[in-house]
Amino acid sequence: MxxxxxxxxxxxxxxxxxxxxxxxxxxxxxxxxxxxxxxxxxxxxxxxxxxxxxxxxxxxxxxxxxxxxxxxxxxxxxxxxxxxxxxxxxxxxxxxxxxxxxxxxxxxxxxxxxxxxxxxxxxxxxxxxxxxxxxxxxxxxxxxxxxxxxxxxxxxxxxxxxxxxxxxxxxxxxxxxxxxxxxxxxxxxxxxxxxxxxxxxxxxxxxxxxxxxxxxxxxxxxxxxxxxxxxxxxxxxxxxxxxxxxxxxxxxxxxxxxxxxxxxxxxxxxxxxxxxxxxxxxTQQNTLQSDLAPTGFDEFGDCWGGYGGPSVDLQDAFGIDVINTNPAMRIDPDTRRKAVMMLPGDKYEYFWTNKGGFDVLRFCYDTEDYGKGGPGEWQSPTGAYNVKHLYGNNADHEAATGVSAGVMCNQLATHILRLSDVYLIYAEAVLGNSSETSDASALAAFNAVRGRAIPGSTPYTKITFDDVWKERRLELAGEGDRWYDYVRLAYYDTQRAINELVGQRRNSYWNLNGLYKYYYENGVWDVSKAAAASDGAEAGYDETTAAPNVTASxxxxxxxxxxxxxxxxxxxxxxxxxxxxxxxx
CATH class of the missing domain: 1.25.40.390 (Serine Threonine Protein Phosphatase 5, Tetratricopeptide repeat)
Known part of the structure; x- marks a missing residue:
């Protein structure tokens, strides 16, 4: 139109x-x-x-x-x-x-x-x-x-x-x-x-x-x-x-x-x-779960988002390495990671509450019982599924709202301005054009956001633009905001915005399904054994795609x-x- x-x-x-x-x-x-x-x-x-x-x-x-x-x-x-x-x-x-x-x-x-x-x-x-x-x-x-x-x-x-x-x-x-x-x-x-x-x-x-x-x-x-x-x-x-x-x-x-x-x-x-x-x-309903959730996540047959997922670059920002880290040994100090992306080994008590919670690997590979209608494989080529904008299954929807969801229909609110954003806006505005600040009120705002995400973390005593810039990415990941941070950065420092975007890891992994399936079935995280068991190459990062052609325009x-x-x-x-x-x- x-x-x-x-x-x-x-x-x-x-x-x-x-x-x-x-x-x-x-x-x-x-x-x-x-x-x-x-x-x-x-x-x-x-x-x-x-x-x-x-x-x-x-x-x-x-x-x-x-x-x-x-x-x-x-x-x-x-x-x-x-x-x-x-x-x-x-x-x-x-x-x-x-x-x-x-x-x-x-x-x-x-x-x-x-x-x-x-x-x-x-x-x-x-x-x-x-x-x-x-x-x-x-x-x-x-x-x-x-x-x-x-x-x-x-x-x-x-x-x-x-x-x-x-x-x-x-x-x-x-x-x-x-x-x-x-x-x-x-x-x-x-x-x-x-x-x-x-x-x-x-x-x-x-x-x-x-x-x-x-x-x-x-x-x-x-x-x-x-x-x-x-x-x-x-x-x-x-x-x-x-x-x-x-x-x-x-x-x-x-x-x-x-x-x-x-x-x-x-x-x-x-x-x-x-x-x-x-x-x-x-047009009155939320349909984002359909685009972002893996096949079979709800019972309506309307989920097709499993072949995408949080990028490798965002995983890097959270300190995640899905190839070289045994899920049982993974350390997640930042609670936002699990609220943004599902990784192998993750379980969610707030999804599939009528089944005792959501186990992402069992969902992918136990299609006879637990994951009926599920994909039967790990779909995401980045090794992670989305979490934000997902409500779960219909039992979750009814328990929270008292009404049923439907095909491409749910009433999960889409938050487009949150209070934590305002805290970070304040910290960045006080920092302004300075290289760093130790302003007490700016630190209080910044540390409130970071401290919630990483309980027990040591509060910062000074912050730089890089600190706030990264915190915004982790805090607001998946909420439709990050591109607009790059736009406003490009208003006054175009080259930095270009350099960051060109330097990102935007590609996918290969053969993750074999690695994840082997781990699910054997409880062992071994890239070589998983490749042999699946008659495929070892899981790895695809470096063949060129960096995006980003210019000032x-x-x-x-x-x-x-x-x-x-x-x-x-x-x-x-x-x-x-x-x-x-x-x-």
Missing amino acids: KIFSTIKYTAVVAAFGLGLTSCDDFLNRPAEDNYNAGNFYQNDEQCYQGVNYLYNSPWYDFQRGFIKVGEVLSGNMYWGSSPYLTFTINGTDEDLVNMSCSLWAAIGHANTVYNYIGGASAPSQTVKNYTQGECLTWKAMAYFYLVRTFGDVPIIHDNTAEIGAGTYSTKFKVQRADVYEYIVMTLEKAMELLPPKAAKGRIDYYCAEALLAKVYLTRSGLGQNGSRSQSDLDMAAKLAKDVIDNSGRHLLDNYADVFRLANNDSEESLIAWRWSSGREPW SFTLPFPTTDTALNKNLLADPIHEEVRELYAY
């Missing part, structure tokens, strides 16, 4: 359909059918319900791009021959097109719902403010993804005005600096409207403030050469510190708990896609060709706009 036909479509749907609204406990939709703008938004509850679907449906087609851009492109995940692995993406790529469409849909819906709530007379002003603030936060989030993905992009401030003026298909791209200023302006307005505390799972003042802190940290390097804007760094630190000190939120004690169904709306989750497990309407992905064909102005140089003068809320 083209960007600007999406603008028209979303305006109509939001105005007359409300058919994309979700229907789980958090996102109840209206009991009546076929509401339209003339008879909806008549009371406070309808305002809440009218915003609910902004937490899921418009974002549905971004799910695959969220992983492929955020994780595969960044080198955190292996995905076969994907162009995101090899930096060969073009404007016809289906996932890129769907991603773009989804982000513009999120903006279009947020704009339209914002206007209808503003024009309603019956709801209380408090609730109108609250729900309009939610709309603006989601709009800012969509623009934040767009500007970091595509660079210069058009600004669609009001769908209805664009359609009425007939200018929606002749828009020019706006310079990135102006788009960032528009995001800042939008979040400032959202913070004016939002309450300091909201119902569980909903966006409040501190959620929008946390996003604004991340925007300032990202923008701080834009157009710089080797350093970052101190004023933007100062603002990022100030906003992040306010969230840390005054939001009343805290990190959960156990890192893995953040990603469990039972904690969908935990205090650590600031902004998340909050899905339903229903299929009507399609790689940090901006191409606009979908469907959009540039419709609007030739998107091929022209971007224009400058004084956004605070042109666009008022």
Whole structure:
């Protein structure tokens, strides 16, 4: 779907359909059918319900791009021959097109719902403010993804005005600096409207403030050469510190708990896609388990993600060597490793709870009893399976939510901004352009994140950029964020970003299945014996694939060709706009 036909479509749907609204406990939709703008938004509850679907449906087609851009492109995940692995993406790529469409849909819906709530007379002003603030936060989030993905992009401030003026298909791209200023302006307005505390799972003042802190940290390097804007760094630190000190939120004690169904709306989750497990309407549900889990992980026959997995490079970052380390001897000081990637020998008490937990090797090789429907082999060529974005089997889903999952349907929340991210934003912003810092508050934030992950570890007494950079990778691995860290790094230190990406281990291993199967059947970890038993070569790393061809232009992905064909102005140089003068809320 083209960007600007999406603008028209979303305006109509939001105005007359409300058919994309979700229907789980958090996102109840209206009991009546076929509401339209003339008879909806008549009371406070309808305002809440009218915003609910902004937490899921418009974002549905971004799910695959969220992983492929955020994780595969960044080198955190292996995905076969994907162009995101090899930096060969073009404007016809289906996932890129769907991603773009989804982000513009999120903006279009947020704009339209914002206007209808503003024009309603019956709801209380408090609730109108609250729900309009939610709309603006989601709009800012969509623009934040767009500007970091595509660079210069058009600004669609009001769908209805664009359609009425007939200018929606002749828009020019706006310079990135102006788009960032528009995001800042939008979040400032959202913070004016939002309450300091909201119902569980909903966006409040501190959620929008946390996003604004991340925007300032990202923008701080834009157009710089080797350093970052101190004023933007100062603002990022100030906003992040306010969230840390005054939001009343805290990190959960156990890192893995953040990603469990039972904690969908935990205090650590600031902004998340909050899905339903229903299929009507399609687009309200989480489908990431299908793309990321190995065959047979649930009973619906909808998992096909076993042939990818966390990259060898990410394993290196966690200190993992799947060839030369006996699983029984593996030392895992960082608890995040197991919450990010399954390795041979791993067992999970929170998956397959009706079977006493999930044993990954037994699942792969005991297909007669325990792993019925399973692959019968180790599928992942990197030696690791994904863990994040998996809910387990239907018994796990029902136990946590009280409702059944379904084919490509679950309601595990997708956290896109967490409190631990804000802690690391604060530490990095305080560090700023210095080579190191021993600032007590920055250290407290950094050590809180690292200390949870590595219990009993010695707190750092000073931190460098490299410390924070690595900590961000390990803390947020699998959460669609890493590529955008490279984008913001490339704003002011392009060569470092290029060098890191080119130097990554993005290839796969060969003959891991023989090694893992031999270990499962014999309890012995021996590469040579496993090769002989399987009549194959010894398991090893494939070094034949060339490093990706990364250049300075790689940090901006191409606009979908469907959009540039419709609007030739998107091929022209971007224009400058004084956004605070042109666009008022």
